[in-house]
Amino acid sequence: MKGIERLRVCVSLEEIDRPGILPSYMDRFAALQAGLTFADILERPDETSAAMRRLWDRLGDWGDSVYYAGGTDIYYLAIKHLTRIRVPGKHLPRDSYWQILETPIIQREDYDLLIQKGWNAFTFEMIPRVWEIPPEEMKSYGTVEAYHKAQAEKSINQYRKDTEFWRQMGVDVFVGASVPSPQMALSCARSLTEYTLDLYEMPDKLEEAIWAAVPDLVQNGIAGCKATGIPCVAIILERGSGAYYPLHLFERFEFPQLKRMIEEFVTHGITPLLHLDTDWSKNLPYFKEFPRGKVIASLDGTTNIFNAKKILKDHVCLMGDVPASLLVAGTTKEVETYVKRLVEEVGEGGGFILGTGCSMPPNAQFENVKMMIDTCKSYAE
Amino acid sequence: MALTIAEVFQGLKIREIEGLLCERIDEGVDPYSLIKECQEEMAKIGKKFERGEYFLAELIISAKMFETVVTLLSPKLKGGSREGQRPIGKIVLGTPRGDIHDIGKNLFGVLAAAAGFEIIDLGIDIPPQKFVDAVKKEPSSIVGMSGLITMVYPSMKETVDLLQEEGLRKKIKVIIGGGATGEEARRYVGADAQTLDAAEGVRICKQFVNPSLSGGNA
Numbered sequence: 271m272k273g274i275e276r277l278r279v280c281v282s283l284e285e286i287d288r289p290g291i292l293p294s295y296m297d298r299f300a301a302l303q304a305g306l307t308f309a310d311i312l313e314r315p316d317e318t319s320a321a322m323r324r325l326w327d328r329l330g331d332w333g334d335s336v337y338y339a340g341g342t343d344i345y346y347l348a349i350k351h352l353t354r355i356r357v358p359g360k361h362l363p364r365d366s367y368w369q370i371l372e373t374p375i376i377q378r379e380d381y382d383l384l385i386q387k388g389w390n391a392f393t394f395e396m397i398p399r400v401w402e403i404p405p406e407e408m409k410s411y412g413t414v415e416a417y418h419k420a421q422a423e424k425s426i427n428q429y430r431k432d433t434e435f436w437r438q439m440g441v442d443v444f445v446g447a448s449v450p451s452p453q454m455a456l457s458c459a460r461s462l463t464e465y466t467l468d469l470y471e472m473p474d475k476l477e478e479a480i481w482a483a484v485p486d487l488v489q490n491g492i493a494g495c496k497a498t499g500i501p502c503v504a505i506i507l508e509r510g511s512g513a514y515y516p517l518h519l520f521e522r523f524e525f526p527q528l529k530r531m532i533e534e535f536v537t538h539g540i541t542p543l544l545h546l547d548t549d550w551s552k553n554l555p556y557f558k559e560f561p562r563g564k565v566i567a568s569l570d571g572t573t574n575i576f577n578a579k580k581i582l583k584d585h586v587c588l589m590g591d592v593p594a595s596l597l598v599a600g601t602t603k604e605v606e607t608y609v610k611r612l613v614e615e616v617g618e619g620g621g622f623i624l625g626t627g628c629s630m631p632p633n634a635q636f637e638n639v640k641m642m643i644d645t646c647k648s649y650a651e
Numbered sequence: 652m653a654l655t656i657a658e659v660f661q662g663l664k665i666r667e668i669e670g671l672l673c674e675r676i677d678e679g680v681d682p683y684s685l686i687k688e689c690q691e692e693m694a695k696i697g698k699k700f701e702r703g704e705y706f707l708a709e710l711i712i713s714a715k716m717f718e719t720v721v722t723l724l725s726p727k728l729k730g731g732s733r734e735g736q737r738p739i740g741k742i743v744l745g746t747p748r749g750d751i752h753d754i755g756k757n758l759f760g761v762l763a764a765a766a767g768f769e770i771i772d773l774g775i776d777i778p779p780q781k782f783v784d785a786v787k788k789e790p791s792s793i794v795g796m797s798g799l800i801t802m803v804y805p806s807m808k809e810t811v812d813l814l815q816e817e818g819l820r821k822k823i824k825v826i827i828g829g830g831a832t833g834e835e836a837r838r839y840v841g842a843d844a845q846t847l848d849a850a851e852g853v854r855i856c857k858q859f860v861n862p863s864l865s866g867g868n869a
């Protein structure tokens with residue numbers, strides 16, 4: 271069994287000869303392997319996706335599907351999380367990684383606007399705070415709304431084009447859209463420190479604002495999957511784990527909203543892929559309330575995935591978690607040993623997809639990436 | 652009845668700390684003893700974090716409170732510094748070249764200051780030479796480098812190599828931290844310790860300056 275069908279079997283928790291393989295965010299690694307810079311990834315999306323396809327061939331494929339079809343859309347990254355980004359080629363040298371600025375974009379008084387208008391209309395009003403529209407483009411589009419619409423069309427067309435390239439090669443793309451959890455989005459928009467203070471000092475208002483964001487975030491995920499024709503949405507959750515907040519806060523500000531989003535996506539035939547950075551060990555028991563065999567929990571190497579298997583076995587498909595440090599600075603033998611343990615322990619009985627912890631590091635060693643993939647493939651019967 | 656410093660810290664009453672400190676100063680309480688009292692409360696919070704009773708949220712809020720304490724009281728100490736309080740060690744701290752993330756670095760810096768270290772915070776995107784220059788200027792016992800992306804590994808390694816070339820490495824302990832670090836990164840960089848946890852990082856640094864302390868992964 272190969273391709274997306276194998277991944278679907280993993281999600282539905284059926285037993286299988288070897289786990290699926292789906293390393294995430296391969297664009298940066300592929301680009302650097304091809305001699306492109308981080309600025310090139312943002313400015314030359316066609317060259318980035320071509321570099322990804324060349325890497326696919328060079329590795330003898332890198333899995334059972336491609337996670338995202340193409341490179342990174344920096345405008346959408348900024349708008350989705352309401353955050354300012356330092357951009358290579360603009361604010362940083364061309365070979366520097368883009369980086370999110372941890373500064374408050376919204377203030378406490380802005381929560382009322384979110385409650386009143388919902389996430390999308392609120393986001394739209396915030397665009398000028400997070401993204402400098404070049405004057406000549408502003409002149410050409412006339413309004414922020416027209417500029418935003420054009421960016422949206424450009425982004426979706428690029429994704430469709432890249433997806434089609436993969437399909438011509440006989441490769442499916444797995445993720446059709448991505449949305450942040452409301453807590454993640456507001457934590458980025460407020461900055462971690464200010465958001466944390468809000469949790470303690472104005473919980474009722476914050477809870478109202480978080481719930482107000484849910485309907486649009488769900489609709490954005492559904493609309494994104496429809497537009498790309500790919501029924502899987504990545505839900506970005508990096509700032510709500512039990513490493514950050516006690517469970518009583520998780521129970522109020524993250525879990526109920528996440529559960530609602532997941533249920534809506536599943537009702538629409540969409541697979542939610544939870545991108546779970548940081549340590550979620552304390553939160554894992556709650557995940558048993560998600561629909562069985564419909565959700566992927568992607569761990570980044572911080573959560574103990576072996577314990578996660580014990581807790582979520584027979585309920586949620588786990589994905590991960592070859593650590594970035596291992597892929598960049600480890601030896602091939604260490605990678606092989608770790609992947610074998612993942613396949614044999616976390617893959618036992620099914621419900622596991624081999625992936626990278628968080629994302630493929632741009633400066634991972636080629637030999638380590640190849641070893642990661644080939645070791646898992648060697649279990650195929 | 653007015654709150655005590657212990658009640659303010661342990662209750663995470665961040666809005667109360669400034670007023671309370673001003674009251675105490677007006678009453679003639681020695682600023683140094685106030686800082687010491689706050690440090691003791693920070694140590695209790697650190698212990699609660701280590702026991703799993705507190706989370707990163709409580710560390711963030713208490714660190715913010717301690718920042719207020721230092722900002723408010725440092726100028727009132729004789730000579731504008733914490734004279735009379737001998738630091739338990741010095742840490743030259745920074746986010747290495749190529750990275751501008753500083754949440755982890757700042758949190759570690761405040762917790763380490765609360766634990767009695769003197770912090771020389773160089774900021775973000777710091778080239779290796781600047782770390783080395785700071786070590787030369789401020790004979791320090793520890794260099795701390797924090798980064799969130801793997802792209803900073805070479806810069807961290809270059810810093811350690813430069814310390815070696817300058818003949819400083821043997822006198823200096825190096826700790827790295829941040830979301831993308833791990834044991835393999837520690838080995839590659841040539842650091843003495845690595846952590847993902849600011850509070851654990853402080854514990855390791857305390858071991859560096861006092862090896863008789865147990866625990867940590869140094």
